[in-house]
Amino acid sequence: MLLELKSVQKRFGGVTALRDGSLSVRAGEVHLLMGENGAGKSTLMKIVAGMQGLDSGEMLLRGQPVRFANPKEAAAAGIAMVHQESLLAPHLTVGENIFLGREDLAPFGVIRRSAIMERAARLIESHGFPLRADWRVEKLSPAGRQLVEICRAIASNASLLIFDEPTSSLSESETREVFQIVRTLKQQGAGVIYITHRLEELRTVGDHVTILRDGATVHSCPLADLSRSQLIQHMVGRDLGALYQREPIPPGKPLLELRHLQRAKILHDLSLTIRAGEIVGLAGLMGAGRTELCRAIFGIDPLDSGLILVDNQPLPLHSPRDAVSAGIALIPEDRQRTGLATQLPVGWNLTLSSLSAHSRFGILNSSLLAATESRFIDRLRIKTAGPTQKSVRLSGGNQQKIVIAKWVAQGARVFLFDEPTRGIDVGAKTEVFEVMDSLARDGAAILMVSSELPELIQIADRILVMRQGRIAGELPRHTTQEEIMALAAFEQEELSL
Amino acid sequence: MIQRLLPFATLIILFAALCFVPNFLSETNLSSVIRQTAVINTMALGMTMVIITSGIDLSVGAILAMGGLLGAMAMEKGLPIPAGIATGIATGAFCGFLNGFLTTRLKINSFIVTLGTLGIIRGLTLVISNGLPVHQIPPGFSYLGEGTLIGVPFVLWLLLACGLLVHFLLEHTKLGRYGFAIGSNPDAAFYAGIPVAFHVTSIYAICGALTGLAGMIEASRLMTGQPTAGQGYELQAIAAVVIGGGSLRGGEGSVIGTLVGAFIMGLLANGSDLLGISPYWQQAIIGAIIILAVSVDELRKRSAV
Ligand SMILES: Nc1ncnc2c1ncn2[C@@H]1O[C@H](COP(=O)(O)OP(=O)(O)OP(=O)(O)O)[C@@H](O)[C@H]1O
Ligand SMILES: [Mg+2]
Numbered sequence: 001m002l003l004e005l006k007s008v009q010k011r012f013g014g015v016t017a018l019r020d021g022s023l024s025v026r027a028g029e030v031h032l033l034m035g036e037n038g039a040g041k042s043t044l045m046k047i048v049a050g051m052q053g054l055d056s057g058e059m060l061l062r063g064q065p066v067r068f069a070n071p072k073e074a075a076a077a078g079i080a081m082v083h084q085e086s087l088l089a090p091h092l093t094v095g096e097n098i099f100l101g102r103e104d105l106a107p108f109g110v111i112r113r114s115a116i117m118e119r120a121a122r123l124i125e126s127h128g129f130p131l132r133a134d135w136r137v138e139k140l141s142p143a144g145r146q147l148v149e150i151c152r153a154i155a156s157n158a159s160l161l162i163f164d165e166p167t168s169s170l171s172e173s174e175t176r177e178v179f180q181i182v183r184t185l186k187q188q189g190a191g192v193i194y195i196t197h198r199l200e201e202l203r204t205v206g207d208h209v210t211i212l213r214d215g216a217t218v219h220s221c222p223l224a225d226l227s228r229s230q231l232i233q234h235m236v237g238r239d240l241g242a243l244y245q246r247e248p249i250p251p252g253k254p255l256l257e258l259r260h261l262q263r264a265k266i267l268h269d270l271s272l273t274i275r276a277g278e279i280v281g282l283a284g285l286m287g288a289g290r291t292e293l294c295r296a297i298f299g300i301d302p303l304d305s306g307l308i309l310v311d312n313q314p315l316p317l318h319s320p321r322d323a324v325s326a327g328i329a330l331i332p333e334d335r336q337r338t339g340l341a342t343q344l345p346v347g348w349n350l351t352l353s354s355l356s357a358h359s360r361f362g363i364l365n366s367s368l369l370a371a372t373e374s375r376f377i378d379r380l381r382i383k384t385a386g387p388t389q390k391s392v393r394l395s396g397g398n399q400q401k402i403v404i405a406k407w408v409a410q411g412a413r414v415f416l417f418d419e420p421t422r423g424i425d426v427g428a429k430t431e432v433f434e435v436m437d438s439l440a441r442d443g444a445a446i447l448m449v450s451s452e453l454p455e456l457i458q459i460a461d462r463i464l465v466m467r468q469g470r471i472a473g474e475l476p477r478h479t480t481q482e483e484i485m486a487l488a489a490f491e492q493e494e495l496s497l
Numbered sequence: 498m499i500q501r502l503l504p505f506a507t508l509i510i511l512f513a514a515l516c517f518v519p520n521f522l523s524e525t526n527l528s529s530v531i532r533q534t535a536v537i538n539t540m541a542l543g544m545t546m547v548i549i550t551s552g553i554d555l556s557v558g559a560i561l562a563m564g565g566l567l568g569a570m571a572m573e574k575g576l577p578i579p580a581g582i583a584t585g586i587a588t589g590a591f592c593g594f595l596n597g598f599l600t601t602r603l604k605i606n607s608f609i610v611t612l613g614t615l616g617i618i619r620g621l622t623l624v625i626s627n628g629l630p631v632h633q634i635p636p637g638f639s640y641l642g643e644g645t646l647i648g649v650p651f652v653l654w655l656l657l658a659c660g661l662l663v664h665f666l667l668e669h670t671k672l673g674r675y676g677f678a679i680g681s682n683p684d685a686a687f688y689a690g691i692p693v694a695f696h697v698t699s700i701y702a703i704c705g706a707l708t709g710l711a712g713m714i715e716a717s718r719l720m721t722g723q724p725t726a727g728q729g730y731e732l733q734a735i736a737a738v739v740i741g742g743g744s745l746r747g748g749e750g751s752v753i754g755t756l757v758g759a760f761i762m763g764l765l766a767n768g769s770d771l772l773g774i775s776p777y778w779q780q781a782i783i784g785a786i787i788i789l790a791v792s793v794d795e796l797r798k799r800s801a802v
Contacts, residue, residue: 300688324690338688341681343748352678353689355671362671406689 001063002027002191003048003160008057010043012393015385017043020216021057023193025160030182030192030205032223035212036235036425037397038383041195042084044212045162048193049081050074061160072101080158084165084195084396084423085336086145088137088152095120095133098152123151127177130286142169142334142422143286154181161185162193165396167201168423169333171286171451172485179205197397197425199228200454211235236427244430246437248461248477252276254312255445256328256414258297261306266292268469270306274414274445279436281460282449283484289469290449291333294416297447298330299323310414324353329412331403333419333449339403340391347373347387349402353410376405381431396423401432408435415439417448421455433459453481503793504741504757511761515768526767528650532642532718534763535652536561538756539711540730541737542663543593543704545755548738549667550697551680551747552607554596557708557734559618561727564589564712566622569631569722578638585713586706592618593705597698615731622724631722642717652714656756659707664752666703676700680747736783737762740790761786 001024008021018040025031033041046052048059050068059066061077068074074081088097095117120133129147131140137148146169153161163182167175182205185192194205202209202223210220211234219226219234226234254273261270266289274280284290295301297308299317308315310326317323320330332338340349350373351358358369373387380401384394391399400423407415417436421429436459440446450456456463463475465487473487515521540557547554568585572578596614600607644651667673675696678686687693716722739745740761741754762783769779 298688320688320690321692330688332688337682338684341678341685341748343681344677348674348677352674352686352691355674359671364669364671364674366669 001025001060003193004058004060004063005044005048006058006060008044008047008059009055010040010047010052011055015393016215018047018054018215021212022217023210023220025191025193026208027159027191028186028189029207030186030194032202032206032209033193033195033212034209034231034235037401037423037428038395039212039235039425040215041212042164042395045081045164045193045195048074048160049079049162051081075101075156075158078159079162080153080156080160081162082146082149082153082164082166084168086142086149088145088148090136090138092137093117093133094124094131094135094137094140094148094151097137097148098123098133098155100152102156119155120151123155127151127181129174129177141286141291142419143171143174146170147174150178150181154185158190160191160193162195164195165197165423166194167196167198169419169451172453174286175201197421197423197429198452199231199426202231213237232426235425244433244458246279246433246459248279249277249441251278251461252443255310255443256297256447257307257309257312259307259309261293261296261308262304263292263296263301263469264304266301266469267296267303267306270469270471272464272471274447276413276443276445277440278461279440279446279448279459281456281463282447282466283451283453283456283463284466284472284488286451288466288488290466291418292469293466294330294332294418294447294449297323297416298328324410324412327411327413328416329353329407329410329414330416331407331418331420333422335399335403335422340399342390342392342399344391345388346377346382346384346391346394346402349391350376350387350405351409353406357411372409376409380405380435381428397425397428400424401428404432404435408439413444415444415446417446417450419450420448421450421452429455453484456484457481503797504754504761504790507790508757508761508764511764511768515764515771518768518771521768521771526771528645530763530767531650531653533767534759535642535650535656536711536715536718537730537733537737537762538656538759539659539714540708540734541755541759542659542752543707544731544734545738545741545743545750545752546663546667546673546676546700547607547704548735548743548745549673549680549747549750550676550700551683551745552600552697552701553611553735553745554593554701554704555608555611555731556592556596556615556618557704558727558730559615559622560589560592560705560708561712561715561730562724563592563618563622564709565716565726566626566631566712566722566724568709568713569634569716570625572635572638573631573633573722578635581638582641582710582713585716586709589709589712590702590706593708594698594702596705597701600701601694601697626722626724628724630724632720634716634720634722638717639720640717642714655710655714659710660752660756663703663707667750667752672696672699677748680749682748733759733762736787740787742794744794758790 003025005023008018010018021044035041047054050071050073098120099116117133124131131147150166167178182192206223209223211218252275255276256274258272261267282290296303299319299322308317315326351369358365382401383398420432436446461477465472465484467488475483520526564585567588568581571584572581596611599610646654675691679693715726737759738755741758743750766779
């Protein structure tokens with residue numbers, strides 16, 4: 001056995017993150033770690049990577065009991081981790097981040113920068129990632145940062161690699177490359193622990209699976225022995241039934257209209273209309289301009305020309321404030337940076353955008369606030385110790401639910417969901433879809449950006465495909481992934497010929 | 498929770514220890530401690546709000562002098578005392594507004610902006626006064642800083658009122674809640690549709706107004722409008738906030754904490770005076786206390802839930 005964890009316990013104050021975490025990983029095996037949001041997956045892996053200590057239980061590495069006081073000791077023992085929430089140094093370049101802490105040193109501790117950049121460039125190129133070694137990390141999208149984390153982990157030549165939701169913001173082609181990386185690592189005899197909520201991607205990489213529920217290991221077996229529904233049942237502890245199916249409703253009047261939006265190099269003559277009650281999917285490759293479109297609609301990035309109308313009223317969009325007062329909401333793809341004030345209590349984040357509705361003459365109505373907070377914690381089943389808990393303490397998926405709840409509480413009518421299910425477990429996904437559906441039924445217009453094509457097909461009334469700042473085409477409900485990919489990738493292949 | 502009470506516990510222990518020092522418990526000494534700390538305390542309340550937004554105001558010492566001077570000059574010109582006090586407060590509010598306006602519009606770090614306005618305001622104060630203090634102040638004005646109400650220094654009531662006001666602003670209004678959000682993550686606040694610039698500017702203006710009031714208290718205690726008053730006070734105000742658990746990273750701070758922080762420093766200074774410790778040593782001691790307080794607070798944050 002490469003790694004063995006036995007009955008690991010971990011408490012944070014009054015919260016028990018792990019009650020009985022057990023896991024055995026062999027060298028040359030890809031071990032999936034599954035479980036709902038807040039099940040304790042990341043916590044267990046942080047213990048392995050030396051970022052957190054354990055309260056009780058045993059950890060054996062190659063049969064020897066070990067405890068790591070810090071990530072450095074874990075790294076020295078050959079353990080590398082790709083983190084769920086980016087832990088990169090934002091002001092450094094991609095290359096510097098990949099080799100941070102492992103720089104080639106010339107005498108007197110001088111860093112050989114050019115050597116590092118060259119090695120990083122070669123590494124990036126060999127995997128065909130859309131990155132450059134001299135880009136600054138703060139400018140990268142979450143997907144870009146995730147790729148940097150992955151490069152960083154493979155550059156360490158570790159013998160045990162932990163991937164905590166490495167593909168949550170990646171699109172198809174990068175995801176395929178990540179699988180290739182995992183397979184290569186496996187062939188080289190490394191052990192890989194892989195956490196994901198994307199049930200579709202399991203079979204392509206995994207050998208063995210361990211399932212955590214409420215901080216305890218409930219099942220562990222070869223992946224082949226488990227059907228999809230059995231897997232889900234172990235994870236959520238109940239039968240979720242069939243895949244969520246949405247019944248579209250007849251759309252009402254146009255609520256959001258974009259006319260000839262133009263922004264140099266990013267958006268080109270982009271027009272679309274979304275009616276009340278509609279959920280419109282927006283697909284496209286990384287860099288197609290989907291996030292940029294959302295940002296422009298929300299008033300963050302200025303447009304060169306074009307018109308945005310809500311309810312037939314042209315908007316003066318200069319800042320998110322204008323967008324919010326017109327009833328537009330953005331659930332950003334990057335929750336830690338722009339979605340949440342992570343140091344503030346859960347309840348405060350939930351009501352941050354709706355304080356005006358909860359106050360008179362600027363004075364907050366605390367009983368009204370408390371009611372709203374607990375209502376949304378219940379409605380979205382946010383797993384938290386209570387509204388006063390710091391948001392940063394919640395698991396990734398539960399943080400995402402706070403961001404969504406914030407805008408539902410605000411009462412917006414036009415919702416821009418940018419990768420809304422990123423890092424959310426199966427059960428919670430259904431809950432998010434149900435929220436989207438009920439918003440649509442209440443007459444909201446919804447634009448849903450997602451790289452998870454099966455999901456778009458499942459939820460959207462129709463799917464727009466974006467390519468290089470343009471709408472490349474529109475597909476009806478129940479289209480196929482192949483059709484979407486064909487539209488999304490068409491021109492790029494043409495260019496590369 | 499226990500560690501949260503640490504500043505409180507420190508204050509109580511300090512107080513208990515000082516009870517053994519002769520003369521400490523005398524009424525004159527206690528009220529002089531209160532009067533001495535009132536000025537820093539009032540400024541620190543405003544500073545708490547600014548620091549919560551992850552800003553800083555280095556110009557408060559200069560604002561204090563400008564407010565005190567203009568208020569004194571107004572009374573010298575024959576304005577009634579309340580109008581003079583209002584002048585001081587308004588002057589402070591205007592200077593604070595300027596700080597907020599510059600930080601939000603020019604999008605420059607508040608440290609730099611207020612470092613600049615510190616020089617500008619101090620310079621203008623000296624220009625206006627020609628470097629000379631203003632002495633022609635109606636005698637009744639001394640009540641503000643030296644008067645007694647129901648057996649307690651008047652400034653204590655004033656401080657209590659200001660403390661309640663700031664506490665209310667921070668905990669029970671949109672302004673305060675937005676302040677915490679902006680300080681904790683300005684991007685998320687902006688994305689949430691909060692009018693960031695407006696609220697930040699308001700908070701700097703409130704800080705300025707409180708500083709203007711502190712300037713009037715100082716003027717009343719000295720019975721002069723001193724253009725050189727308040728030098729180095731900004732650091733004491735910041736220290737009070739930080740000792741009381743405020744974080745320069747923003748998003749954290751409380752009125753109670755700040756008041757406790759300011760009184761700890763006040764008691765230390767007073768105790769050293771009574772024990773005959775030189776003011777030179779006092780500076781060093783207070784410096785050490787600041788570092789100690791902040792490191793204990795960091796430890797608490799790292800281990801807490
Ligand atoms: N530093 C912390 N302080 C307090 N509670 C914490 C802390 N870190 C994690 N928790 C709690 O421990 C539990 C497990 O969290 P963890 O991040 O391990 O979940 P997860 O399985 O990775 O979920 P997700 O799929 O959403 O990423 C959650 O209830 C979370 O709120
Ligand atoms: Mg996790």
